[in-house]
Amino acid sequence: MGIEAGKPKNGRGVYSRTRIIYAHIIVWAIFITYELSALYYIVAHFTSPLDIAIHYGLNISLFYFNALVLFPKAYKSKSILQLKLFVGIILEIIIYLTLLYSLDRFLAFLNISVLQFKSFNAYVVPSTYRAFFMILMSTGYWLGTYLLKSRIEIDSLIQQQLEDKNEQLELQRKIIISENAFLKAQINPHFLFNSLSFIYNTIHKLSASAAEAVILLSDITRYALRKTDASGRLPIHEEVEQISNLIELNQLRFNGELKIQFNVGLITPSFTIPPLLLVSFVENVFKYGKLDDAATPAMVSIKEVAGVLQFRTQNIIQKRKGTVGHGVGLENTQLRLNNIFPDKHRLDISTSENIYTIELDIQMSHAEELYTG
Known part of the structure; x- marks a missing residue:
């Protein structure tokens, strides 16, 4: 599940987003606890809490920048997807190493930690490996959320198509009912016209004007009930x-x-x-x-x-x-x-x-x- 940008539209959206944030916090807490436990098992001591917080903050920032910024933007430009990703990942690593070195220098200046820069391989290679590790996890996270979102959209589209199909069937049913009602209603006009014809035949010898009135009324009624065109x-x-x-x-x-x-x-x-x-x-x-x-x-x-x-x-x-x-x-x-x-x-x-x-x-x-x- 990904944390999407934008203001939620209702209370349920706020509740779901809060649950997602809590889930991320729990996963990161488990991950950090596991790594620190493994580190303590190996070296039998911890560095300062500020040192731990700053380094994990930088790693987590790299994780979310890669998953929420780099990959979504690169994926939108599919024609140059590979080039954008390659350049973006290289820049991420360079910026990560630069910030990491600057933070280590700052912590060493405050005597909070000792800058371990005995050689290029001893500092840059492990740091680069760490950056690749976070980028790899972040890529897996982005891919998982993308596939899940795509699946939800497909299911929603299928559901919408089913609803549209049901609406069409319901509309066809109503049309059939209306047509049947129209055919049934035609019985009454036939009865009316037959009655008017009977009245005309009865009175035309007694009053020509009354008979003519019946004919005019019959014509107007027939016109009112006549079937129109499609419009x-x-x-x-x-x-x-x-x-x-x-x-x-x-x-x-x-x-x-x-x-x-x-x-x-x-x-x-x-x-x-x-x-x-x-x-x-x-x-x-x-x-x-x-x-x-x-x-x-x-x-x-x-x-x-x-x-x-x-x-x-x-x-x-x-x-x-x-x-x-x-x-x-x-x-x-x-x-x-x-x-x-x-x-x-x-x-x-x-x-x-x-x-x-x-x-x-x-x-x-x-x-x-x-x-x-």
């Missing part, structure tokens, strides 16, 4: 057709007395839109608008300008009994716009002198920038 959209001309059906249906309800204008301009046929996105705005016109003033009729318009779909509604506000404000439906429509056309639409809702206006611009796929009008 959840349908061609724009179908949305325009349902707006026309909704207007006609409401005109039938009020004997054609509603004052409303519906203007449709040229629109790229390939443009698609989520079903009922614009219909919901038009529905609010009938639900909250005052539509009996011929001087100020309600207005609904849709056209394409410079690669931008422009949709507008305008009406006099008239709150009817049992209705308050413009409700949750409009909020849901705004959420749909944010989800489906993020950063590609502009929605402006305003009220001025009892006139309620909605302006919606949607950047079409072939447009380069949003037209702000």
Whole structure:
């Protein structure tokens, strides 16, 4: 186990690091005790505690510098790994010998120990051997921690892959459940359309307008339940057709007395839109608008300008009994716009002198920038 740099992220990290430090202290204590015991057995005496502390401090520093600095940095540069290691180890030994000699001179100056420098071989060779010994132990320590860390990372990657696989399987299971639920739900629309067909066949001889209303309602319902493409959209001309059906249906309800204008301009046929996105705005016109003033009729318009779909509604506000404000439906429509056309639409809702206006611009796929009008 290695001592990694950086601040631990939680209490468990602090606890684990503390245990690692304690383990290192215990191992070094055992190692030093063993060497001092062997030395005492051979020479039958100890040097001063300060001398022991300084020399082991230098050896331990060499150990950790080699394991935590030299090898990690050299390993990152794999193209020149051997050269960096060779030069680094030579420099380590030179610096180690220089510091060791300086410390021995300092201790001899303080009369704490005697500098044993009778000859080159008697001082430098054993010291170099000691440096190689510490570097060898340090290399083994680094290699062990590296292999252990690699194994942990591999196990973590395998675990992550298993979790991702399980998530994919769970997602596939939910998709299958959703598809089954959709197929099951189609039974109810079929029942509804059959019922509407029965009602139409029953009343068309009694009231042509009522029969036409049933047909319009059936078309709108069929459109709302129609299966969309992969992006959840349908061609724009179908949305325009349902707006026309909704207007006609409401005109039938009020004997054609509603004052409303519906203007449709040229629109790229390939443009698609989520079903009922614009219909919901038009529905609010009938639900909250005052539509009996011929001087100020309600207005609904849709056209394409410079690669931008422009949709507008305008009406006099008239709150009817049992209705308050413009409700949750409009909020849901705004959420749909944010989800489906993020950063590609502009929605402006305003009220001025009892006139309620909605302006919606949607950047079409072939447009380069949003037209702000």
